[in-house]
Amino acid sequence: MANKSVIWCDAETLAKDISGKTYIVTGANSGVGLETTRQLVKQGGHVVMACRRVDAGKEAAQSFAGLKGSYEVMQCDLADLQSVRAFVDEFLSSHSHLHGLVCNAGMVSMGNQPVYTKDGLEMTIAVSYFGHFLLTELLLDTLKASAPSRMAILSSVVHAGSPKNRYKVNLDDLNFRQRKYNNFAAYGEAKVASVLYAMELAERLEGTGVTTYSLHPGWARSNFGGDGLLMNVMRVLFLPFRNSWTNSNEESAQTSLHCMLSDDAPLHSGAYFSQHSILYRDKECRKGGWPMESPNPHAKDMAMAKALVKKSYEIVGPASSKRIQPRS
Ligand SMILES: NC(=O)c1ccc[n+]([C@@H]2O[C@H](COP(=O)([O-])OP(=O)(O)OC[C@H]3O[C@@H](n4cnc5c(N)ncnc54)[C@H](OP(=O)(O)O)[C@@H]3O)[C@@H](O)[C@H]2O)c1
Numbered sequence: 525m526a527n528k529s530v531i532w533c534d535a536e537t538l539a540k541d542i543s544g545k546t547y548i549v550t551g552a553n554s555g556v557g558l559e560t561t562r563q564l565v566k567q568g569g570h571v572v573m574a575c576r577r578v579d580a581g582k583e584a585a586q587s588f589a590g591l592k593g594s595y596e597v598m599q600c601d602l603a604d605l606q607s608v609r610a611f612v613d614e615f616l617s618s619h620s621h622l623h624g625l626v627c628n629a630g631m632v633s634m635g636n637q638p639v640y641t642k643d644g645l646e647m648t649i650a651v652s653y654f655g656h657f658l659l660t661e662l663l664l665d666t667l668k669a670s671a672p673s674r675m676a677i678l679s680s681v682v683h684a685g686s687p688k689n690r691y692k693v694n695l696d697d698l699n700f701r702q703r704k705y706n707n708f709a710a711y712g713e714a715k716v717a718s719v720l721y722a723m724e725l726a727e728r729l730e731g732t733g734v735t736t737y738s739l740h741p742g743w744a745r746s747n748f749g750g751d752g753l754l755m756n757v758m759r760v761l762f763l764p765f766r767n768s769w770t771n772s773n774e775e776s777a778q779t780s781l782h783c784m785l786s787d788d789a790p791l792h793s794g795a796y797f798s799q800h801s802i803l804y805r806d807k808e809c810r811k812g813g814w815p816m817e818s819p820n821p822h823a824k825d826m827a828m829a830k831a832l833v834k835k836s837y838e839i840v841g842p843a844s845s846k847r848i849q850p851r852s
Pocket of ligand 1: 550551552553554555556557574575576577580600601602603604628629630631651652678679680681740741742743744745746747748749750
């Protein structure tokens with residue numbers, strides 16, 4: 525049964541011929557990223573699938589056979605800043621244009637102790653935010669040279685928190701070195717950082733023809749959360765509401781596709797776009813919106829966004845595609 529609450533791209537957006545345009549989608553081998561990639565390829569685009577596991581990317585891409593566009597799979601581990609730099613070097617060695625960058629990959633650490641990347645960053649924020657921050661900054665010149673072009677970063681309903689507990693980025697301890705770790709809070713903070721980054725970047729890029737977006741894709745029936753106990757319990761508990769509360773991966777790709785392809789999205793650069801979601805604690809947000817206002821004031825604070833970008837540069841090092849040791 526179709527989910528009536530889903531916001532779909534309009535027919536014109538999904539029929540656009542994007543032949544000759546190049547896109548990067550991170551985490552393109554699974555879930556929302558795979559379906560975003562499939563539609564871009566279907567419409568004639570060339571998609572560089574930036575995957576942590578190249579084999580998984582190649583296997584998933586076999587299902588694109590017969591579609592109008594093309595794809596290639598390149599290795600990119602967002603939990604490794606050197607890997608992000610190496611990916612950009614490889615991309616730029618064979619591509620001079622980039623029309624759309626979908627910063628889609630994400631994960632949440634499942635333990636109650638922080639896991640640190642080899643750069644010394646907390647894993648959840650490293651993959652969702654820092655890796656994408658570096659990737660985007662390294663590709664800004666190419667995006668500008670390809671304008672009109674777009675960048676979208678996947679946030680989550682979780683960034684909104686609740687009226688009593690709004691997540692905010694903790695600039696003094698982004699990587700949970702000095703405070704008690706909570707994996708859900710790490711995810712929420714990473715997703716606030718994503719909303720702030722798209723907002724800051726939109727202001728920085730005003731007039732360049734490059735537009736930016738953050739988004740919540742919906743409650744996707746993807747591989748998110750893996751096979752952890754919590755996720756399995758949730759799957760069983762929510763089974764009766766599966767069709768009305770959750771979304772197929774195709775439905776969950778709609779918001780990314782709207783941001784990448786619609787004529788309307790560039791009128792709202794820097795904004796937050798959301799699929800419907802029962803998980804908003806603020807009831808008025810549950811129907812979603814393209815765009816919609818985040819209920820979290822900390823995700824709309826431009827001074828915080830600028831401070832976050834400054835801090836992020838201190839952490840990831842300069843945005844030069846030459847290999848440079850990160851500072852953790
Ligand atoms: N599922 C939901 O309900 C939901 C709700 C709100 C927001 N989101 C966001 O939507 C995005 C897509 O998630 P999904 O639901 O499609 O989940 P998914 O099926 O688990 O896909 C996540 C993707 O991220 C990749 N990834 C994980 N760690 C990586 C790393 N270190 N480097 C590069 N790629 C990495 C995964 O690669 P591997 O296959 O190699 O692990 C996979 O391709 C995420 O940003 C997530 O936070 C999801």
